[in-house]
Amino acid sequence: MACPVNQTTTLVFPEPLKQLRSQSREAALLGLSVERTKPTGVISVRPTTVSARGTIEFRGPTRVLRVMLEATAEGTGREVRLGEAPSPPADETSAPSPPAVPPSTVAALPPTPSATPGPPAPPALDLQGLLRATPRTIDRREGLPGQRTMVLKDALFGDEWVWLRFHLEGGALDRVDRVWWAQGDITTYVQEVSGKDLRIVVQIPRAAVTKKTRVSLRVAAGPAYRFALTPSTLTSFFRELFK
Amino acid sequence: MARRTALVGILALLSSGTFARAAEAQDVFYRSWRWVKETSAARAAGLGGAMTAVPDDASGAESNPAALTTLVKSELLGNVLNRRDGRTAEGDALRARTGMGFLGLGGRLSSRWAVGVYVVEPQAVRIESANSLMREGSTGTGRVEGTMTEAGASAAWRPVSRLHVGVRLAATRLTLDGSYRLQPASGSSVLEVETAGGATSLTAGIGILYEASPRVRLGLARLGGARFEIPRTARLNGLPEQALDGDGPSVVREPSVVSAGVALLAGTRLLLTGQLDYVRYGEIQTPFASLAPGGSLPRFAVFAWEPRVGIELSLPFTSMSIQLRAGLSGRRSAGAERSGAAGAAPVPTAPPGPFLPPAGPPRTALQEITAALPETPRGKETGSLRGAVGGSLVTAKGLRLDLAVRFGAEGASVLAGTAIRF
Numbered sequence: 001m002a003c004p005v006n007q008t009t010t011l012v013f014p015e016p017l018k019q020l021r022s023q024s025r026e027a028a029l030l031g032l033s034v035e036r037t038k039p040t041g042v043i044s045v046r047p048t049t050v051s052a053r054g055t056i057e058f059r060g061p062t063r064v065l066r067v068m069l070e071a072t073a074e075g076t077g078r079e080v081r082l083g084e085a086p087s088p089p090a091d092e093t094s095a096p097s098p099p100a101v102p103p104s105t106v107a108a109l110p111p112t113p114s115a116t117p118g119p120p121a122p123p124a125l126d127l128q129g130l131l132r133a134t135p136r137t138i139d140r141r142e143g144l145p146g147q148r149t150m151v152l153k154d155a156l157f158g159d160e161w162v163w164l165r166f167h168l169e170g171g172a173l174d175r176v177d178r179v180w181w182a183q184g185d186i187t188t189y190v191q192e193v194s195g196k197d198l199r200i201v202v203q204i205p206r207a208a209v210t211k212k213t214r215v216s217l218r219v220a221a222g223p224a225y226r227f228a229l230t231p232s233t234l235t236s237f238f239r240e241l242f243k
Numbered sequence: 244m245a246r247r248t249a250l251v252g253i254l255a256l257l258s259s260g261t262f263a264r265a266a267e268a269q270d271v272f273y274r275s276w277r278w279v280k281e282t283s284a285a286r287a288a289g290l291g292g293a294m295t296a297v298p299d300d301a302s303g304a305e306s307n308p309a310a311l312t313t314l315v316k317s318e319l320l321g322n323v324l325n326r327r328d329g330r331t332a333e334g335d336a337l338r339a340r341t342g343m344g345f346l347g348l349g350g351r352l353s354s355r356w357a358v359g360v361y362v363v364e365p366q367a368v369r370i371e372s373a374n375s376l377m378r379e380g381s382t383g384t385g386r387v388e389g390t391m392t393e394a395g396a397s398a399a400w401r402p403v404s405r406l407h408v409g410v411r412l413a414a415t416r417l418t419l420d421g422s423y424r425l426q427p428a429s430g431s432s433v434l435e436v437e438t439a440g441g442a443t444s445l446t447a448g449i450g451i452l453y454e455a456s457p458r459v460r461l462g463l464a465r466l467g468g469a470r471f472e473i474p475r476t477a478r479l480n481g482l483p484e485q486a487l488d489g490d491g492p493s494v495v496r497e498p499s500v501v502s503a504g505v506a507l508l509a510g511t512r513l514l515l516t517g518q519l520d521y522v523r524y525g526e527i528q529t530p531f532a533s534l535a536p537g538g539s540l541p542r543f544a545v546f547a548w549e550p551r552v553g554i555e556l557s558l559p560f561t562s563m564s565i566q567l568r569a570g571l572s573g574r575r576s577a578g579a580e581r582s583g584a585a586g587a588a589p590v591p592t593a594p595p596g597p598f599l600p601p602a603g604p605p606r607t608a609l610q611e612i613t614a615a616l617p618e619t620p621r622g623k624e625t626g627s628l629r630g631a632v633g634g635s636l637v638t639a640k641g642l643r644l645d646l647a648v649r650f651g652a653e654g655a656s657v658l659a660g661t662a663i664r665f
Binding site: 137139141144145146147148149170223226232233234235237 | 351353511512665
């Protein structure tokens with residue numbers, strides 16, 4: 001998770017905080033402090049240098065979460081909610097998941113900078129599943145001549161979800177305002193500035209992913225990019241052609 | 244002895260066949276044949292051919308194989324090339340032709356490897372000789388029709404993130420068909436030259452492309468020339484026993500080229516590219532030197548520096564993008580370096596001494612022909628400048644339509660084609 005330097009990033013855990021583990025030197029550089037422990041654990045992070053990074057381990061009554069924090073030079077502080085209810089029992093997962101409403105979540109607040117009461121919370125990002133996901137390099141680039149290039153770097157395949165990692169090269173000042181595919185809009189995504197680029201992580205249900213799946217992203221007041229989830233190589237093309 | 248010397252001279256004259264610029268200058272038959280390194284791919288043509296450092300284009304399979312690993316997507320492209328009527332520097336006519344320009348496919352196999360194949364027609368020309376260069380009111384008429392087709396395969400490797408290295412193997416076929424008839428004003432002798440046939444040669448090339456920064460690319464390529472043996476006969480008065488070159492094949496050499504280029508990506512919309520080609524037209528042995536005192540036969544390496552520049556502006560819209568481009572390519576006068584001796588020598592376009600048959604009646608058929616040959620056919624050799632403009636329409640579906648027009652010295656040419664990226 002990227003935490004901008006000299007900005008306060010607030011992490012909200014899903015349970016009361018029983019124990020927080022981190023290395024003291026890393027915690028000092030990251031400006032880590034516990035804001036509260038009940039009813040849910042809240043931690044603030046305010047790095048003072050871009051070299052600050054470290055992993056914290058949150059322990060609650062039923063859950064253990066590990067989060068890697070990394071300071072970034074650019075960006076603004078935000079509030080991120082991590083975790084919530086545990087995954088449903090195994091026998092319930094055999095039924096196909098509705099694409100836009102994930103059954104289990106560890107949610108991160110996406111595009112908007114802070115949570116506001118009223119509208120329903122966006123679908124959550126399954127960070128625990130993300131930890132166990134297997135990466136598959138894609139490196140597909142899209143964009144017309146004259147536009148910024150967006151790169152689908154890789155896909156992380158978890159048991160239930162697939163996370164797609166995009167970079168908008170030179171797009172630090174841009175924001176993605178819509179992500180969609182054949183099944184409709186995708187609301188589970190996060191974006192953050194990384195140097196001169198904008199990084200976007202999109203979560204989609206694995207069961208709905210096929211070879212013909214295409215995911216589109218639209219940059220606010222800018223172009224839209226449409227991605228196949230396969231590498232743009234000759235080998236990939238011929239493999240699919242002769243299957 | 245004088246007859247033997249003249250025979251050596253005219254034999255070398257008619258069979259040197261290097262087609263080097265200076266060598267051409269002394270060969271009335273091939274005087275207007277020239278190796279022109281003009282790209283046959285439409286986008287490359289619009290950029291004036293300055294493609295050595297340009298990334299993400301499948302035509303790199305031919306111009307710089309290292310560029311293949313910079314391909315963002317696999318690309319299939321092809322175009323036709325229409326060469327308009329024109330006139331060479333010597334005053335000979337170039338006839339219009341339409342042919343295949345470039346057909347190619349390139350793509351990455353992985354993040355480190357890429358391959359490409361292509362077929363290109365870099366030369367296709369029909370030249371009709373003018374009569375203005377003859378001496379003594381002699382008549383010389385003829386034509387040369389030549390087509391060169393090259394099929395090649397390239398592979399590129401990216402050993403580290405910024406460096407791309409490529410190799411190219413190509414089979415080049417040259418077909419020539421021509422005839423020439425030279426008749427002096429006085430006497431009844433006639434020189435008849437006939438060429439017909441084809442030959443295939445294998446060549447290799449290597450290239451490097453280095454990403455000096457996210458916006459700057461440097462390219463270097465060395466593309467080898469081909470060597471062909473084409474049947475040719477040159478007879479006096481049509482008599483086989485008076486064949487000047489034994490009715491054997493003549494050697495024709497395509498020059499090798501070393502190109503160094505730079506491409507600058509100024510923002511997302513502007514591409515500036517420049518390139519300098521060192522074209523080694525060949526090594527010739529001037530026949531006239533044999534007439535010099537001492538009878539030495541110096542060899543001359545003929546070369547030229549050929550600069551190219553191009554600019555491309557991309558204008559994106561919602562679902563398509565328009566690209567506009569322009570380029571210039573130049574050719575300076577060929578130079579010549581005398582091998583084995585220090586310093587440069589002038590282009591051997593004129594004989595160092597009087598090129599006249601020895602005095603003494605009566606003149607033989609060979610002497611009559613020799614006397615009718617042009618004195619300095621390439622005397623106005625000064626180089627040339629060609630301009631190019633072009634454009635592309637690129638759709639979000641991956642289709643690109645290309646158009647380019649080249650103009651300037653020796654007539655215009657039009658290229659139209661398409662590319663599909665997938």
